[in-house]
Amino acid sequence: MSVLSRSRQDYVKALYALAPGGGPVPTSRLAERLAVSAPSVTGMLGRLAAEGLVAHAPRAGARLTARGRRVALAMVRRHRILETFLVRVLGLDWTEVHADAEVLEHHISDRVLEAIDRLVGHPHEDPHGHPIPDRSGRIQRRALAALTALPPGARAVVREIRDADRPRMARWKSVGLVPGAAVHVRRVRTLDDVYELSVAGRRLVTGSEGLEGVMVEVQRVAPEGTRRGR
Amino acid sequence: MSVLSRSRQDYVKALYALAPGGGPVPTSRLAERLAVSAPSVTGMLGRLAAEGLVAHAPRAGARLTARGRRVALAMVRRHRILETFLVRVLGLDWTEVHADAEVLEHHISDRVLEAIDRLVGHPHEDPHGHPIPDRSGRIQRRALAALTALPPGARAVVREIRDADRPRMARWKSVGLVPGAAVHVRRVRTLDDVYELSVAGRRLVTGSEGLEGVMVEVQRVAPEGTRRGR
DNA sequence: TACCAGAATTAGTCTAGGCTAAGACCGGCC
DNA sequence: GGCCGGTCTTAGCCTAGACTAATTCTGGTA
Structure with missing residues (x-):
């Protein structure tokens, strides 16, 4: 429960991306976003619901629970700190760091993540301008x-x-x-x-x-x- | 074939670690090192043999093929460059970076690896003093x-x-x-x-x-x- | 009110990579 | 030469997380 499989992390992240406000997301939208079949989504939503990460009302879409949302925001934080690091420290171009961050966000320990965050000076925005949630999951919301x-x-x-x-x-x-x-x-x-x-x-x-x-x-x-x- | 699962990479790495010279390694030694049962090892050796990474003479142990050895040396290179990075750039202690490098070595792209290598100045040794193989897999052999x-x-x-x-x-x-x-x-x-x-x-x-x-x-x-x- | 189309779920498979239990081989000792 | 114990392998099973095919809802229209 404490350590989520990569797949679970991806589902939770996708739910947050598709409905940052917490609204319900249809199975089909998740399936499309994750490049996975609809039955696979139904199956995984069942597991995530059993684990208390999402609320899944059959045929009415899924939404993150408070716990799921915390997990999602932690993933967003990891992703954006990593992108910042890849650009600012390793000198990669911000148009091409997404895929690397996408993989690494699942595999970096908290210790390394925080060391990287320190190294890049605790940024509030990633190279694309996205706000970076703080350690406790607070994220700056702006009207763009x-x-x-x-x-x-x-x-x-x-x-x-x-x-x-x-x-x-x-x-x-x-x-x-x-x-x-x-x-x-x-x-x-x-x-x-x-x-x-x-x-x-x-x-x-x-x-x-x-x-x-x-x-x-x-x-x-x-x-x-x-x-x-x- | 071109992209090996984490498990396969671990087996190949273990084979190299247990017999850098290329000698045969008994199933049981691999099982112990990988914290896996002997039948699991037999099974995976079969797959690796089919893929041309190891030569497996039943009941006579397994040894890396030239291709397997190249893969193993690439993993060693990744591991050692990552350890160097974790110590020199992120400031972690060299007594505690092994586990992080062990995970990351499987998930970092070549592009990021080479950027990290550049950042730490193409080192020839990691923080523990181990020689780092070059890009083509040549490693300095020393009599210690x-x-x-x-x-x-x-x-x-x-x-x-x-x-x-x-x-x-x-x-x-x-x-x-x-x-x-x-x-x-x-x-x-x-x-x-x-x-x-x-x-x-x-x-x-x-x-x-x-x-x-x-x-x-x-x-x-x-x-x-x-x-x-x- | 009945039907239809699209969306979601259920049923049943598949693959990778583990596991245990059971059987096969082999080297050494009597 | 036969047996015995350890080491491997085979057989059979399990789990996560995918997939396809078939079935069930449900909301909108005739």
Whole structure:
């Protein structure tokens, strides 16, 4: 009970990722996320429920218990500290550290994790800008908007780059869409899905597909006379 | 075939550890070392033989093939680089890093391993003094003697501390028996198993039990008129 | 109200890698 | 030469965690 198999850790982590607020997650969503069949999910949810990590109302989805949530947050902490370490200490690129952290988070002892945390200076954010839960599982919650949701004229600062495939992250990085970058939405042509932005002063024209996963903190919604889109 | 399960890696590593020279290893020795039953060993040896990693003549023990030996040396390299990292970068004590390295060696990608190797400056020895195989599996072979095999009067330098239980390694460390330390054998009382040494200038009296695993490079066997013991 | 489609669960298998119990081999002693 | 004890191997079983096929719900529509 005290030491969870890698599989269990993955299920708990996925539940948290799919519903950080604790809402119920359908079996099929978990199956898709974990690249596993639906019956496998049903089976594992049964075990996790018996262990008190999830509440599973048959045919009504599963949600983490308080204990499950603590486990999930511990995994998130491990993952993000490891990513920070891989980038800052080992010099790997932040567009390519996800897979390594994904494996290591299951196998590193608390002792080594805390030593690494110390080495990188107890960071509050990982290289993608995600907040790192503290030892007791507290995580900074912030109200971020998707860059694609901003109306023309808005100004914002990039805060998080959600994990995505490597080429996409590499593209974001190459055009300056990195945590901390200032963004100004110049025009949005909804019909043909074209965004004209300036990113850190440089002009960028792209489709929405190339922006999903970039989360920003809004500075100014729009110049005078313009209303915020939903 | 290209990616070996943790279990397979452990068997191959154990075979190398029990017979670095490539000699045959009895099933029972493997079982003992891996804390596994003899039938489990027979079963796994069958699989490893089918995969070309070991040669298994029934009832005559198993030995590594050239391929198996390459795998084993890669594992040794990973283990020792990781130990070096845990000590030099994370600041852990060399008497307590073995278990962590034992787990991590199976889960770290080549990319991360090489980054770590770079970070610690491509060391040739780990913190216990063991030589680290290079990328192509070449390992420095040296003729070391057990400290307990030295005759009275001999002078030597500690070169390797063989992995052992933590308290024992901690004791060695606390009395100065660390790689690089100069040792002078003052007296050996074979009857009641007492060794009188001076270690880095400090006097040390102990039984042989407290010295097993300390390997030295002999400087001078004995003063005039004394013969070397076997 | 009855039916249908999609989602979830149940039933039954499979693989890796363990285990115990039982049988087969082999080297040494009488 | 025959037996005996230890060492291996074979036989059969177990668990975690996957899978596919078949079955059961359930909510929405005719």
